[in-house]
Amino acid sequence: MKTSLFCGKSFGIIFVCALGMINHFLYNAFGNNIIVGIFTPVNDSVWEHLKLLFFPFMFYVAAEYFLFGKRINGFLFSRFVGVMCGMIFIPLIFYAYTLLFGKSILVFDILIFILSVLISFRISTKLILNEKNQNVFLNISGIILFLGVTLLFAGFTFFPPSTPLFYSA
Numbered sequence: 044m045k046t047s048l049f050c051g052k053s054f055g056i057i058f059v060c061a062l063g064m065i066n067h068f069l070y071n072a073f074g075n076n077i078i079v080g081i082f083t084p085v086n087d088s089v090w091e092h093l094k095l096l097f098f099p100f101m102f103y104v105a106a107e108y109f110l111f112g113k114r115i116n117g118f119l120f121s122r123f124v125g126v127m128c129g130m131i132f133i134p135l136i137f138y139a140y141t142l143l144f145g146k147s148i149l150v151f152d153i154l155i156f157i158l159s160v161l162i163s164f165r166i167s168t169k170l171i172l173n174e175k176n177q178n179v180f181l182n183i184s185g186i187i188l189f190l191g192v193t194l195l196f197a198g199f200t201f202f203p204p205s206t207p208l209f210y211s212a
Contacts, residue, residue: 052164055100055103055107055164056161059100059160059164060157060160063099066094066095067095069083077201080201081196082094088209089137089207089208089209091211092133092152093133093134093196096126096133096163097126097130097192100122100163101126104126107122115177116177118171118181118182119181119182119185119186119189120182120185121167121168121181121185122171123185125162125163125165125168126163127192128162129166130159132159
């Protein structure tokens with residue numbers, strides 16, 4: 044199991060980083076397609092940029108689950124907790140450094156994204172390897188939580204609340 048997780052984690056980091064960076068441009072490339080907009084940023088808000096981590100990570104985890112993760116109780120829940128930690132990291136660090144410098148810096152934004160991917164995989168892998176988290180019901184919870192966040196992204200993409208997290212830069 045540890046070998047599969049290590050190989051999967053290494054490939055996963057590269058996959059999520061690459062697809063996340065590509066996703067940044069897909070909404071415009073597909074002519075502002077509504078379906079594409081659910082999975083990719085439709086503007087430059089911090090909320091929309093969380094999609095760059097969440098959806099590539101979720102797609103990768105789905106493939107990983109069918110390859111070997113379904114044999115691991117708690118796999119999906121652990122991966123969900125990891126991606127949520129990465130998603131929390133993004134606005135925290137983004138708002139901290141923009142408060143400090145007074146503006147957004149593209150290189151920092153890219154580094155924050157890459158670090159969020161690393162954090163997501165690191166935390167979720169640690170949780171997977173922790174035997175206390177290996178409960179069969181946690182996989183069901185993971186599926187429900189991934190779908191719930193997907194619905195939140197869909198809803199808030201088209202009906203964003205009026206808070207700074209949703210303001211386009």
